Amino acid sequence: MKHFFSKALAAALCLACMPAGSLHTFAAESSSIQSSCEGDIRVSSVSEEYGPGALLSGLGQYTSFQWYLDNQGTFLLSSLKQKFSSINYAHGFPHNNPDAVYLPLPGYNTAGYENLKAVAGIDLNIIPAWEQYDSSEEEKREVVVAIIDTGVDTAHPDLEGALWTNPGEIPDDGVDNDGNGYIDDIHGWNFYMDQASLCSGNEDSHGTHTAGIIAAGREGGGVSGIAGGSQVKVMVLKALGGPMGIGSPESIVKAIRYAEANGASICNLSLGTTRYYENLDQAIRDSNMLFVIAAGNGDDGGSGMDTDATPVYPASLPYDNIISVASLNYDGALAQSSNYGASSVDLAAPGSYILSTVPGESYAFYSGTSMAAPMVTGAAALLYSYRTDLELKDIRQALLDTVHPLDSLSGKTVSGGIVDVGAAFDWQKPQE
């Protein structure tokens, strides 16, 4: 087994003041409309004339801001700021626990984004995939996606129908009905607090956002998740918490084991650390799940790093069951804060100004590789559900083989491109 850990390099890595030895999630330059469990939706008047995708949902007041679904070249940050009453960072606390796993800090100054011009076609090409999925009469595979993150507001209306439900468990009766070792684990488990409750409020914004990217309903307004309204369901495994989104590698390892034991096949990890943990490495190496992992958001100054030279864990682990994901802007450039690596980062996905769910029936824009990874997780899950002829390792290959190549990603990622879901749906498995 190959070990990457380098003490000297570890200290150099972080989005902002992240010490060696912390695992954390990667949402940089987060722009929050609101993230509160009691919260209202603090959005000023929203017009559908801004941004792409206005027609994706008849009720979708937010869908028009999801540029990555169908980028028509009209998305403009300055317009966004005019439309929304508050655009703030979601996370802004220094990280100072040396033995933790945690949330990312905001990245660089976003001033350079004000007048960045969106480029048409820089998107997931998801529409053809949705059309195929919806029109096909073939039986779809049920796919459970484990989200190991902060918690998720499971009561968010846009996540109704998106959640995995443990079939053998009766809620709130104080009994471990299915005998899996966890009492009343209906939609997952809270490994951070070792309890069934999955949402504690603001601290669970990041996980709720991730869940929405993957599986928010395509119908009924709000946002549209990549695998929304499909046979894909998300299992909520809270392993990070507190105002700084801290957790331990042990919690993540337990969550990985739970996920696998309870039927998950794909696992989203929008988290990372500079420190090598043998137990985390082994849990991933020995797992049959496909892991989609955020590549990380750069160094102290918010500049993306080459993780071939400065690894980030677990994204940089060399296993075939990992897809490491970089973050792309709406103009097709690699996000300034996104890590990259010709051999350690597999592909890129949209990650700047991503609108998704946060606790309290709210929505927020976050940015970073934390948002790019669940794009790929959603794509992988939808593809795995649709292509019942494929195995998980084929899903990874299909996504890598069918990327839309971009000059900005050449030499910076293994595949040199942005994930193209429509093309992946038509992928042909090579004859052996």
Ligand SMILES: [Ca+2]
């Ligand atoms: Ca149980």
Ligand SMILES: [Ca+2]
């Ligand atoms: Ca029970």
Ligand SMILES: [Ca+2]
């Ligand atoms: Ca929705």
